[in-house]
Amino acid sequence: MKKTLSFLLALVMVLGLCACGASNAPAATQAPAATEAPATVETEAPAEEPAAAVDTKILYEADDSMLNTYTVIAVNPDAPFTDADGNAVSDVAVNTAGADALIHWLLSQTALDMAADFGMEDYGEHLFYVKDDAPVYDGEIAAATEETKTIRLSTTTSVKDSGLLDYLLPVFQSEYGYEVEVQSAGTGKAIAAAKYGNADLILVHSKSQETSFVEEGFARVVDGFEAERVSFIYNYFVLCGPSADPAGAAACATVKDAFAAIAEGKFVFISRGDGSGTHTKELSLWPEDLGITAEAESFADYTEWYTSANAGMGACLVMAEQMGGYILTDKATFLTFVANNGQIA
Amino acid sequence: MHSAVNKAIQLILSADAELCNILSVTARMSLASSLIALLIGVPIGIWLGSCRFRGRGALLVLNRTLMGLPPVVCGLLFYMLFSGVGPFRQYKLLFTVEIMVMAQVVLITPIVIGNMESYVSGLAPAVRETARGLGLGHVRTLLLLTNECVYQIFSAYLLAFARSIAEVGAVSMVGGAIAWKTNVMTTAIMQYTNRGNFSLGIALGLILLSVSLLVNVAISLLQRRLSR
Numbered sequence: 001m002k003k004t005l006s007f008l009l010a011l012v013m014v015l016g017l018c019a020c021g022a023s024n025a026p027a028a029t030q031a032p033a034a035t036e037a038p039a040t041v042e043t044e045a046p047a048e049e050p051a052a053a054v055d056t057k058i059l060y061e062a063d064d065s066m067l068n069t070y071t072v073i074a075v076n077p078d079a080p081f082t083d084a085d086g087n088a089v090s091d092v093a094v095n096t097a098g099a100d101a102l103i104h105w106l107l108s109q110t111a112l113d114m115a116a117d118f119g120m121e122d123y124g125e126h127l128f129y130v131k132d133d134a135p136v137y138d139g140e141i142a143a144a145t146e147e148t149k150t151i152r153l154s155t156t157t158s159v160k161d162s163g164l165l166d167y168l169l170p171v172f173q174s175e176y177g178y179e180v181e182v183q184s185a186g187t188g189k190a191i192a193a194a195k196y197g198n199a200d201l202i203l204v205h206s207k208s209q210e211t212s213f214v215e216e217g218f219a220r221v222v223d224g225f226e227a228e229r230v231s232f233i234y235n236y237f238v239l240c241g242p243s244a245d246p247a248g249a250a251a252c253a254t255v256k257d258a259f260a261a262i263a264e265g266k267f268v269f270i271s272r273g274d275g276s277g278t279h280t281k282e283l284s285l286w287p288e289d290l291g292i293t294a295e296a297e298s299f300a301d302y303t304e305w306y307t308s309a310n311a312g313m314g315a316c317l318v319m320a321e322q323m324g325g326y327i328l329t330d331k332a333t334f335l336t337f338v339a340n341n342g343q344i345a
Numbered sequence: 346m347h348s349a350v351n352k353a354i355q356l357i358l359s360a361d362a363e364l365c366n367i368l369s370v371t372a373r374m375s376l377a378s379s380l381i382a383l384l385i386g387v388p389i390g391i392w393l394g395s396c397r398f399r400g401r402g403a404l405l406v407l408n409r410t411l412m413g414l415p416p417v418v419c420g421l422l423f424y425m426l427f428s429g430v431g432p433f434r435q436y437k438l439l440f441t442v443e444i445m446v447m448a449q450v451v452l453i454t455p456i457v458i459g460n461m462e463s464y465v466s467g468l469a470p471a472v473r474e475t476a477r478g479l480g481l482g483h484v485r486t487l488l489l490l491t492n493e494c495v496y497q498i499f500s501a502y503l504l505a506f507a508r509s510i511a512e513v514g515a516v517s518m519v520g521g522a523i524a525w526k527t528n529v530m531t532t533a534i535m536q537y538t539n540r541g542n543f544s545l546g547i548a549l550g551l552i553l554l555s556v557s558l559l560v561n562v563a564i565s566l567l568q569r570r571l572s573r
Binding site: 092315337 | 523538540
């Protein structure tokens with residue numbers, strides 16, 4: 001075992017050296033172009049060496065229109081499922097008992113207290129808040145059986161990437177014996193997965209998409225609750241941008257004014273562009289006369305500043321940082337991004 | 346770059362449980378899919394390369410088209426077929442390693458077939474002539490031909506393995522990149538990149554390359570010994 005390990009180590013080191021050599025190569029090829037302005041190159045080259053702190057910072061937060069509410073919904077096994085050709089499918093396997101147990105546990109006082117505490121240890125800030133009117137569940141939570149053991153949870157990238165699920169779920173799993181399989185994608189994709197019968201419950205954050213999911217009959221009311229949609233935690237979206245803030249977003253009276261100022265000055269804005277909850281929220285904040293929607297044609301005239309990235313939150317934050325652009329993000333992912341800055345190569 | 350190399354070394358030394366799981370899922374998936382693709386692809390490849398029959402040209406064109414099948418399309422196809430609403434829903438295979446292997450086999454087999462076919466069709470006339478001279482029957486001619494292909498079979502296997510371990514589009518779609526279950530090296534790299542954690546992604550990439558290198562060295566040694 002030790003021998004193979006050290007062999008592997010040696011290989012990694014060799015590969016690393018090769019990779020370092022390769023990463024130096026582009027610098028060498030850039031050299032001829034740089035000779036036109038040698039003076040600036042000399043000063044610029046060393047400046048790239050130390051990993052500069054993140055320049056993107058929070059410019060606008062805690063505005064009521066930036067409220068970001070997370071809702072959990074159980075999938076209805078008798079929902080009007082259809083296959084790819086639109087034919088009705090009736091025998092879709094949904095683990096209702098497992099979904100019930102997970103929702104019951106998420107709404108238990110223990111889990112809510114844990115969620116409220118999340119982030120205090122690492123960031124000294126609450127990343128999620130428990131809704132005052134969250135329906136606390138104090139009944140029995142069924143333990144896992146052989147048939148109900150595996151729970152398929154389809155959720156958004158923000159609760160996964162911020163580490164909330166990795167922090168909550170192990171407690172639930174070890175206490176009740178379930179295995180939760182988490183698939184994370186933007187809210188749009190997360191809901192689509194449930195409509196294709198590939199999830200037992202969803203945890204998402206886009207009210208309009210949730211409501212239509214319920215109206216189409218895909219949701220079901222879990223025992224002990226009154227409605228299909230169980231909203232229980234929230235936080236705020238934050239508008240981030242370069243610390244210089246050329247659009248003056250931080251000084252605006254409302255977040256909508258800040259968005260208008262960004263559009264007015266045609267400052268780079270990074271949009272998720274992937275139908276996620278963050279994307280849906282962002283679309284609702286632009287001045288209406290711009291007519292920006294999820295459709296590609298709607299922002300065809302704004303491509304010089306409006307960047308539709310079609311990527312996850314982390315990737316978009318990196319893009320905003322590189323381009324000095326503005327971005328709407330959930331606070332949890334942003335704080336994680338800032339904390340991990342040292343790790344970005 | 347240096348931090349990524351350091352991180353890769355740290356990750357290996359710490360024998361991180363999640364990393365070990367990702368490595369074992371990756372190994373299971375790529376070994377199984379490349380071996381199955383080899384078992385299916387080599388006989389078909391030798392047959393297509395050595396026999397002349399009506400419709401052979403059409404089959405070759407079909408195979409070459411399948412060689413260019415985009416992994417995402419293959420993944421989407423399997424996703425639709427095995428979804429909770431798909432026609433094969435009762436098998437409950439979506440988000441398992443098995444379906445990842447199936448999607449991979451569909452992607453890789455045409456490559457093995459194409460690889461073997463082009464080699465064998467160059468070799469077949471000479472072998473057939475020798476066989477006729479020796480008075481060998483059909484079956485023995487085929488065996489002789491296969492014996493001549495040993496070196497190429499190993500090359501085809503390495504190609505299949507490389508393709509399988511490096512694939513991301515199909516496996517992320519049908520596997521769902523579920524932690525502790527279907528997360529492989531490539532999907533994990535994608536996840537880290539999406540989170541903006543590039544150096545951990547590169548660290549995993551370095552480990553992936555090293556594993557690939559190890560397998561290549563081992564099989565190339567075997568290839569030399571067996572085809573001598």
